[in-house]
Amino acid sequence: MITNASTRPPVVSEENWRTARLELLREEKKLLHLQDELAARRRQLPWIKIDKPYTFTGPAGRVTLADLFTGHSQLVIQHFMLGPGWEEGCKSCSFMMDHFNAAAVHLPARDVAFAAVSRAPIAEILPFKKRMGWNVNWVSSHDNDFNFDYHVSFTPEQMAEDQVYYNYGRREFPHEEAPGVSVFTRDAAGTIYHTYSTYGRGVEFIMGTYHILDLTPKGRDEVGLDYGMEWLRHHDRYEQSADAFATT
Template sequence: MQPHKIVSRREWIAARKAHLAHEKEYTRVRDRLSAERRDLPWVKVDKNYVFEGPDGQQTLADLFAGRSQLVVQHFMFAPDWNEGCKSCSFWADGFERMIPHLAARDTTLVAVSRAPLPKLLAFRARMGWTFDWLSSAASDFNYDYGVSFTKDEIERGAKAYNFGTSGFGIEDAPGISVFYRDAAGDVFHTYSCFARGLDMMNAAYHYLDLTPLGRHEEGLPYPMDWVRLRDQYQPAAGTAACCRT
């Protein structure tokens, strides 16, 4: 971290106001981008996807839980893994308590993974989450929506991720897909995002962006190398014993 210039409060306010102008500009650009996103065309979902949940088999339409909008968090958890992806868990810790707020705006959020349901429920219990988590193991859902890849695609280094812009290297990848269900019961795919497109849904990252050190990921083998499952962080060096209980 480079040494920062130390100034008077008055000088700091002047610098902060100059930066505020840039923040307002970014906000206006973001609002325009959000409007453009809402205006994207839709694709009708004709395939009959079936998921397994605690209450049995459910269709994609069932996942809406009576609401008109559905957000699917594609959570990386391949069938032979023993625990979910630590980075997806980082996101899940953030959206866990958002579910009632989204429901108040006619929106349901669920997580979907290819791992068998017992593994999903066991890991959910370990992490203390309550959101609905369903297994897509019996369908092509993950493959059709660009977050799972065949062995051949991986070995060839095929650009199968993020709308064909990159490869991924392993069988499952993160993403978010959004769907709309109309009054007639028809379901439409309206949006998906991957890679850095997921960034704005992680509130912890954006809190870090406010700090002098930021995300502090320079020099790591990959940006989220530091992330651990919430129950695997070690106490910070110098933490008093009384604070470790």
């Protein structure tokens, strides 16, 4: 409940509210047009040809990067923070996966495959995947350089330095694994290209829950937390009563 009247917006008539809403709507439309322009520019980024023969481990055995396309010409990969020996996956990456899991069924209709990649061995990935109830394609890069090449995993030597290379610059980072999303395409000859990667807050595009929270009076309500996503839990760890989602 919002009780602090000193920070609450004014209460106005329907007519005055509509005037304020139309002013904001004009700004929202400007942002939508800008997002369309940025999406077009993103599609025009140059490509990088992938020559390294990446081989991953999936539930059924060894798979190549080409196999992850599952017959499609485009591939979106979530770099999921689950390192060797971790008891469970990162809760923020899990939050992102909750959204990807729902979207993955629709992506093939637009010639897009989805896969998650983690550095943990597949034997450590599968129990966590089962616990969370996800049905996406998820493979291990434990035996290749994929995560290191895309700057989402860091060696002990790199972690010993003050900064690592992440999100296109040198910066401090608290973990040996980091989040990200990468996009690839494959031409008719089977050649694979890297077309896009985003890191840090750039991955928020998939987090629809955040976009819903941005519509509410309290917004994300993260001010005062030790870090922004401190409130977040794995979806099976929220302390909610069984009737919280009951229908009438």
